[in-house]
Amino acid sequence: MLQLQVIRDNREEITKALNKRKIDADSLLNNVLQLDEKRRDTQTKLDATLAESNKLSKEIGGLFKSGKAAEATILKEKTGALKEESKQLGDDLNSIAEELQNLLYQIPNVPHDSVPTGTSEDDNEEIFKEGTIPVLDSDALPHWELAKKYDIIDFELGVKIAGAGFPVYKGKGARLQRALISYFLDKNTAAGYTEIQVPHLVNEASGYGTGQLPDKEGQMYHITADDLYLIPTAEVPVTNIFRDVIANKDEFPICYTGYTPCFRREAGSYGAHVRGLNRLHQFDKVEIVRVEHPENSYAALDGMVEHVKDILRELNLPYRVLRLCSGDLGFTAALTYDFEVFSTAQDRWLEISSVSNFEAYQANRLKLRFKDENGKSQLAHTLNGSALALPRVLAGILENCQTANGIKIPEVLVPYCGFDTID
Template sequence: MLQLQTIREHKEEIILALGKRNIDAETLLNNVLLLDEKRRTTQTQLDNVLAESNTLSKEIGVLYKTGKAQEATVLKERTVNLKEESKQLGEDLNTAAEELQSLLYQIPNAPHISVRKGSSEEDNEEVFKEGKIPTLEATALPHWELAKKYDIIDFELGVKIAGAGFPVYKGKGARLQRALINYFLDKNTEAGYTEIQVPHLVNELSGYGTGQLPDKEGQMYHVTEDDLYLIPTAEVPVTNIFRDVILNESDFPVTYTGYTPCFRREAGSYGAHVRGLNRLHQFDKVEIVRVEHPTKSYEALDDMVEHVKGILRDLKLPYRILRLCGGDLGFTAALTFDFEVFSTAQDRWLEISSISNFETYQANRLKLRFKDENGKSQLAHTLNGSSLALPRVLAGILENYQTPDGIRVPEVLVPYCGFDLIN
């Protein structure tokens, strides 16, 4: 959530920045400032009424003590009126504050200066590419056919149990899935991230804290009786650890990694681009989350990008990195780099990771602050990234590593799964 003070002081710059998202934010920001002025005026009026009421109460006490009961009675009538006035002003203040909060929730984060304007993923900017795309046999298959051929993932059984988008991993498929999770966690902890296990459901406050609510409410599974949400990513519970927390400068950097299943209702469309593991309602992901000093957050973002590069080099998968344009940027992000692995059998790029800096946007919602060297409270910066999302990584491995004899396992994963060939 953008800070009110920032909007007051930099309204024109924010309007220009949000223009990169193809949003004309001038009317919305003007309404925010009008409501904020109304809220502050009402607060001043309420403070004045309460101060007058407090002063009169003291005077009434003195008058009663000095035998001036008639004068005290006159003042008591005034305090009754002030009490009604303060009640109404309090209600007006709460209404203005709620309306203001609702408007602020509608404003996405202002993109970083390096983000260029664009309407869709077609306008994203490729900033890096690495790895050799393998040449496959003419008989090469997409991963959903390989999964069936080698009996390692059963999509139809998943439909029977839960519905489309809930695959069942079997045998070597399940072991390879577990190997990837353990490998990713080990790589992250070796890089200094503290492993953490978190709940797979969160409350409404947590959803608002990281920005999934109210923006992505329709994409989340809601347990209505308990008013809890199944997590769309570990980012939500891990980052909410720091809701209403005040850190010290010496606490930075805060770095966590965690594995969780992720649940998203967004699957839905049809075609080869969403077949098999390409888009799921439930999938596994290992996440990295950082809380950083504002002066260090973009250095941390670069470090996260380099870290994920190292993982993909170990897996020997061809990949590229995109800097997302304004139109494709997530609601809460200031800058995002997407990693995509090339699926040779599908002849297309598959997104496997998003690494984002949210600057103070989430921290403002979370009330996540730190004390600087002068003892002043400031908002921290939050970042997160997939390291990595498993379905499309697994799809890339199955398709790019297929041979006439079976599917080879990347060398780095062999110690984790205990075999080097799926046949």
């Protein structure tokens, strides 16, 4: 959420930057500033009314002590009217503040200067590519066929138990899943991230804190009886650890990693691009989250990108990195890099990670601050990234590593899963 003072001081620059997102920012910001002016005027009137009421109350006490009951009674009638007025002003102030908050929730983050202008994923900018795309035999299979051939993932059984998008991993498929999770966590902790286990359900305040609410409410599974939400990513519970926190700047960077299942009510689309593991309602992911001093957040983002690159190099998967354009940039992000692995059997790129800097946007919602050198409260910066999301990594391994004799497991994973081939 953008800060009101920042909007007041930089309206023209913010309007120009948000226009990259194809948003009528001028009208939206104008409504916010008008409502903020109304809020401040109402607060001034309320403060003046309360001050006058307090002043009269003191005078009433003095008049009663002096035996001037009649004059005191007249003033009591005035204080009664002032109390009614202050109550109405307080109600008005709360209503205005709520309306203002809802308006601020509608404003996305300001894109970083480096974000290219565009309308869709077709306008994303490829900034890096690495790895050799293997040449497969003509009879190479996509991962959903390989899963059936080697009996390692049962999509039909998942449909029976829950519905489409909830696969059942079996035998070496389940062990490979567990191996990937352990490997990712070990890589992250070796890089300085503290491993943490968090709830898989969050309350509404947590959803608002990281920006899933109200923007992505339709994509989240809502348990209405308890007013809780199944998490779409570990980013939500991990980042909300810092809600209403004043961090110690000497502890920056604060780095966490965690494994969780993720739950998303993906829209009902069909075709090969969503078959198998390409799009799921439940999937596993290992996340990295950082809380940074604002001066270091973009250096930290570059470091996160290099960290994910290193993981993919060790997995020996061909991948590329995209800088997302304004039309594909997430609501809360200032800058995002997407990682995609090439699926040789499907002949297309599959997204496996997003690494983002939210600058102070989430921190303002979370009220996550730190004290600067002068003792003044400042908003921290938050970042997060997938390291990594499992389904499409697994799809890439199955498809790119298939041979006539089975699927060869990347060498780095063999100690974790205890086998080197699925056959």
